[in-house]
Amino acid sequence: MFNAMFSMIIFPGFLFLAALSFLGEFIDRKIYARLQNRVGPPWFQPVADFIKLLGKQEIIPTEANQTMFKMAPLFATASVVTAFFYIPLWTPEAMYSFNGDILVVLYLLTIPTLSFFIGGWYSTSLYARIGTVRSLTQLFAYEVPLFMGILSSALLANTWSLTKITEFYVAHPWLWLMNLGGFIISLIALLGKLEKTPFDIPEAETEIVAGAFTEYSGKLLAFLRLTLNIEMIVGAALLSAVFLPFALTYNPYLDFVIFLIKLLSITFLISLARTVVARLRIDQMVNFCWKYLVPLAMMQLLLNLAVKGVMIK
Amino acid sequence: MHNPSEEFKIPIGPQHPALKEPESFSVALRGEKILGVDIRLGYNHRGIEKACEERTYIQDMYLIERVCGICSHSHSTCFIQAVEEIAGLAVPRRALYIRTLVAELERIHSHLLWLGVAGHEIGFDTLLMYTWRDREIVMDILAELTGNRVNYGINTIGGVRRDISSIQIQETLKAMDLLEERTKYYIELGLEETTIIKRLSGVGVLSYEDSLHFDAVGPTARASGVKRDVRKDDPYASYGEISFDVITDTGADVYARTIVRLKELMESYKIVRQCLKNLPDGPITVRAPRKIPAGEALSRYEAPRGEDVHYVKSNGTDKPERVKVRAPTLANVQAVKHMLKDRFLADMPIVIAAIDPCFSCTDRLVSLKDDDKKADVMTWQALHDYSIKWHSQRGVDFGKLNKKLQERLSK
Numbered sequence: 001m002f003n004a005m006f007s008m009i010i011f012p013g014f015l016f017l018a019a020l021s022f023l024g025e026f027i028d029r030k031i032y033a034r035l036q037n038r039v040g041p042p043w044f045q046p047v048a049d050f051i052k053l054l055g056k057q058e059i060i061p062t063e064a065n066q067t068m069f070k071m072a073p074l075f076a077t078a079s080v081v082t083a084f085f086y087i088p089l090w091t092p093e094a095m096y097s098f099n100g101d102i103l104v105v106l107y108l109l110t111i112p113t114l115s116f117f118i119g120g121w122y123s124t125s126l127y128a129r130i131g132t133v134r135s136l137t138q139l140f141a142y143e144v145p146l147f148m149g150i151l152s153s154a155l156l157a158n159t160w161s162l163t164k165i166t167e168f169y170v171a172h173p174w175l176w177l178m179n180l181g182g183f184i185i186s187l188i189a190l191l192g193k194l195e196k197t198p199f200d201i202p203e204a205e206t207e208i209v210a211g212a213f214t215e216y217s218g219k220l221l222a223f224l225r226l227t228l229n230i231e232m233i234v235g236a237a238l239l240s241a242v243f244l245p246f247a248l249t250y251n252p253y254l255d256f257v258i259f260l261i262k263l264l265s266i267t268f269l270i271s272l273a274r275t276v277v278a279r280l281r282i283d284q285m286v287n288f289c290w291k292y293l294v295p296l297a298m299m300q301l302l303l304n305l306a307v308k309g310v311m312i313k
Numbered sequence: 314m315h316n317p318s319e320e321f322k323i324p325i326g327p328q329h330p331a332l333k334e335p336e337s338f339s340v341a342l343r344g345e346k347i348l349g350v351d352i353r354l355g356y357n358h359r360g361i362e363k364a365c366e367e368r369t370y371i372q373d374m375y376l377i378e379r380v381c382g383i384c385s386h387s388h389s390t391c392f393i394q395a396v397e398e399i400a401g402l403a404v405p406r407r408a409l410y411i412r413t414l415v416a417e418l419e420r421i422h423s424h425l426l427w428l429g430v431a432g433h434e435i436g437f438d439t440l441l442m443y444t445w446r447d448r449e450i451v452m453d454i455l456a457e458l459t460g461n462r463v464n465y466g467i468n469t470i471g472g473v474r475r476d477i478s479s480i481q482i483q484e485t486l487k488a489m490d491l492l493e494e495r496t497k498y499y500i501e502l503g504l505e506e507t508t509i510i511k512r513l514s515g516v517g518v519l520s521y522e523d524s525l526h527f528d529a530v531g532p533t534a535r536a537s538g539v540k541r542d543v544r545k546d547d548p549y550a551s552y553g554e555i556s557f558d559v560i561t562d563t564g565a566d567v568y569a570r571t572i573v574r575l576k577e578l579m580e581s582y583k584i585v586r587q588c589l590k591n592l593p594d595g596p597i598t599v600r601a602p603r604k605i606p607a608g609e610a611l612s613r614y615e616a617p618r619g620e621d622v623h624y625v626k627s628n629g630t631d632k633p634e635r636v637k638v639r640a641p642t643l644a645n646v647q648a649v650k651h652m653l654k655d656r657f658l659a660d661m662p663i664v665i666a667a668i669d670p671c672f673s674c675t676d677r678l679v680s681l682k683d684d685d686k687k688a689d690v691m692t693w694q695a696l697h698d699y700s701i702k703w704h705s706q707r708g709v710d711f712g713k714l715n716k717k718l719q720e721r722l723s724k
Contacts, residue, residue: 035439036438036439037442037443037446038442126321126324127323130323130342130345134345197436198436198508200436201659204436204659205330205331205436206331206436206662207331207658207659207661207662208658209330277437277508278432278436278437278512279436279437280508280512281657281659283345283657284511
């Protein structure tokens with residue numbers, strides 16, 4: 001019981017995840033800044049921002065639905081942290097696993113978007129409402145290629161459990177290369193989930209201020225930001241578990257370092273993407289996802305089916 | 314609770330992250346589609362024209378320079394040209410060349426600034442950081458030549474206040490080479506980067522006819538194929554002696570405006586080089602009278618944003634009778650409404666930014682608007698009575714004070 005609590009709350013649970021997410025935010029901001037010819041923040045800046053926001057006054061619009069407005073950030077944070085428990089990190093085994101946990105993780109990763117929707121919608125700000133409608137529109141565009149990309153890897157491994165997927169690819173060391181296309185598709189879809197440029201349409205600053213987060217302030221905003229940071233780490237961990245399950249040496253320290261390297265490389269790719277492109281319009285984004293990403297994900301699925309057929313024979 | 318498929322209005326401004334200066338755009342939307350835009354000016358009225366009438370011509374010059382923070386040299390030169398015309402001053406050629414030089418350097422800094430702002434409006438902050446970094450080069454040169462980064466204060470009635478040394482010429486030429494190289498990179502970027510092209514082309518279309526109809530000026534008009542440039546049409550300063558091309562484009566959209574501005578940068582480098590190469594010798598100023606003889610003059614000037622017009626009327630004293638400023642944004646802002654029709658909300662910031670608006674230059678008046686029609690119109694007497702009543706309710710009786718004052722005066 002104590003062990004379970006320890007692993008959930010401290011290591012590798014919430015606190016570790018929060019620390020990792022601050023590190024992720026720092027790396028993201030630093031790389032973004034360096035690529036833009038700026039100095040960038042010092043290493044403790046994300047923590048300092050979080051602490052400062054915690055100390056700020058919380059303003060809740062009188063028109064807003066108080067309960068929903070306050071609950072949304074907590075729902076979002078809780079769901080992403082829960083999703084983390086089911087993802088294999090530096091060992092091939094996740095903290096908890098059962099057959100079908102891949103669906104649970106994908107479902108839990110959808111909840112933040114829905115929470116932002118609810119929080120934004122009930123804040124009654126017009127900017128927030130446009131932002132929430134946009135984030136839902138976007139949800140239907142990126143979710144499908146993301147699911148297809150991740151499930152194609154699961155299909156090849158013939159299991160619905162993330163732990164089993166990792167075990168399968170560890171047993172067949174070079175098969176992960178088959179999923180490289182799926183990795184790229186899922187990474188692009190992840191950009192949409194994390195609302196990063198070019199898919200930061202729901203919080204496009206110059207159009208709708210901060211989208212769903214417009215009315216948030218103080219502690220609630222701190223937790224919303226934490227959620228987005230954690231979501232980035234969880235998303236990166238999910239991709240690294242599903243698509244890059246290689247180089248497991250069974251030496252825990254070495255594996256931990258390799259895991260961090262994988263995570264930070266994915267963070268680097270995300271930062272790189274948001275440095276080199278402009279924000280798309282919502283119609284262009286939906287078109288892009290359905291016209292290019294979904295057919296490509298479909299091809300990845302077909303490829304994996306074919307490979308599976310050959311392997312069984 | 315409102316339904317997003319219904320028509321509703323959202324305010325962009327007076328305070329909004331997309332706008333760098335306060336101005337109100339009330340946008341009627343259905344979903345993401347813009348049905349109409351209601352533009353209100355007047356949030357930045359500073360009464361500069363009236364203030365000019367209270368000050369001498371020399372003081373006015375510095376005041377007029379502060380009409381705009383970016384095209385400050387444009388406004389001061391435009392004003393001074395009118396004053397010099399009334400006074401009949403023959404400005405030395407060297408002074409005219411230095412004015413042209415500063416004007417083009419200002420255009421370079423303004424266009425680079427615009428490119429960064431445009432990048433920010435479409436969520437491409439990297440472009441903002443890059444162009445503003447490169448803008449520092451030209452800002453440093455301006456500081457070196459004039460002593461200031463903005464509001465250069467180089468003009469004076471009858472010439473310029475500072476001469477240029479040969480070391481400064483060398484440094485400026487070096488900076489131009491560097492900037493030209495960077496600008497070529499931005500042109501390449503603009504022609505190749507898919508997301509930029511996707512976001513800019515076909516957005517904010519203003520056809521050739523519409524451009525004439527709305528009297529668009531500057532790069533906004535030139536991007537619609539209207540060959541309109543005061544530097545060529547009505548040469549002032551030393552533009553008549555310098556060879557350069559008027560850049561036009563037939564794209565008529567925001568993308569065309571971007572390309573026009575980028576190519577104009579290349580023309581500006583050309584002009585700066587010619588100015589420095591052909592810089593004539595001689596004095597930089599002639600003695601100007603403190604009192605300007607009675608008369609009036611209209612002066613035109615091609616500011617980075619388009620045609621700037623100043624009207625000055627003098628009455629023989631050392632203060633002008635009337636000064637009128639028409640900033641280029643006022644000419645272009647009318648077209649924004651047309652450009653935004655049936656576009657998406659996401660295009661709104663970049664379409665507004667594409668005319669390179671400078672709202673504080675534009676605002677010449679404040680109009681109070683009462684949407685609810687609840688307020689009464691008060692006459693001066695009614696307002697006076699009301700104020701006496703308001704104060705007497707709070708224990709301040711002006712009636713008694715008045716009597717006391719009158720008693721004292723009569724003693």
